[in-house]
Amino acid sequence: MEQHDAVANLDRMRAIAAYDLFDPGLAGELRSICRRTADRLGLPLAAVQVVLDGATAVLATNDENDLLTTMGGAPREHSLCVNVVQDRAPYVVEDLADHPEHADNPGLLLGLIRAYAGVPLVLPGGEILGTHCVMSPQPRPFGHADLAELRTAADEILRLIVRH
Template sequence: MSYEPPRPVRGLLLTPEDKEAPARVHRLRRLGLGERPEPALDAFADHLAQLTGAPYAMVNFIGEQRQFFAGLRVPVFPPVVREDGTSPEVGRVLPRGHGFCPHVVVRRKALVLEDVSDYPRFAGNPVVDEYGIRSYLGAPLLDSSGMALGTVSVSDVAPRAWGKAGLETIKALAADLAVRLERSAEDGLPP
C-alpha cells in the first residue's frame, strides 16, 4: 500500500466566519471608506508594491459579502498568461471567499504565506487558480477600537521569502495607515 499526501480540497468553504462584518460595514460607512477607489490609497498601494517588489498591492476593506480594494496596484503587464493567451483582470471587487485578506481580518493578525501551495487550507483558494497567486503578505487595519476594518497586503505569482523584515514592514505600514484613515475621517478629509 502506498501513501499519497493529502491534496487541497477545491471548492470547500474555507473562509472563516466573520461575526463582526455587520459592525465593520457600519464603521466603514461612518468613516466614508470601502465604497470607491481612493487616489491616496492607490498611491499607498503603489508605494507598498515598490517597497516589497511585489506585483500586486492592496488596501482592502472587507464587507459581509465582498471585498473592496480602495487602494490597488496591479502590474501594467500581468505576470500570468492563461493557456488561451489571455490574462486575468484584477478588479476592485472580489467575493468574500476569494483571497486571504478575510483570514487576516477575522484573526486580527498578520498572515505570511511564502508559498500558498504549502498550506492545503489556502492552496485551494480561487485566487490561486484564477490569478496565479503563490505568495501573500498581509496585515490588518485595526482602528482605535480594535476593529479590523480591512487589510494592507501584497501578493506575488511566485513563492516569496517575505522574512521577518517584510512582516514587520507590513505591520508598521498597516498600523500607520489605520491611524491616518481615522484621523482623515474625523477631519472630514479624504484618506
C-alpha cells in the same frame, strides 16, 4: 459550539460604514502608499482592501489597471484577507500551493497568486477594517522586515482613512 464570525460582526460593519472609504481623493493617497510598499518589498501587487461580511472591496492597489482593481474585490470564500480579520493578526502564506485550504483559490488556479502577506488595518475603536497586503505570482518567504514594512504602511493608511 459555533465559532464567532468576526468578519460579519455587526458592530464591525457599523464602524466601517462610518468612514468615506470610496472618496476619490483617498484612493489616490492610498495608491501612493501601495506603490511604495510594492517597490520596497519588490512585489508586483500591494493593496488596501476592506473586508465586508460577504466580500472584499479594493480601496487601492499600486496599479490601477491590475486585475484585482478591475474586479473590485473578491467573494469572501476566495479572499485571503478574511483570515487577517478573523484572526486579528497578520496572515502569511509563502506558497498557496502548499496549503490544501487554498487549493481551489482562483488566484492560485490562474497563476496570479502564490504568495500572500497581509496585516490588519485597525480602526480607532479596535475593529479590523481590512488589510494592507501584498501578493506575488511566485512563492516567496516573508520575514520580519517585510511585515514591519506592511505594518508601518498600515499605520499610515489608517491615519489617512480616519482623516477622510
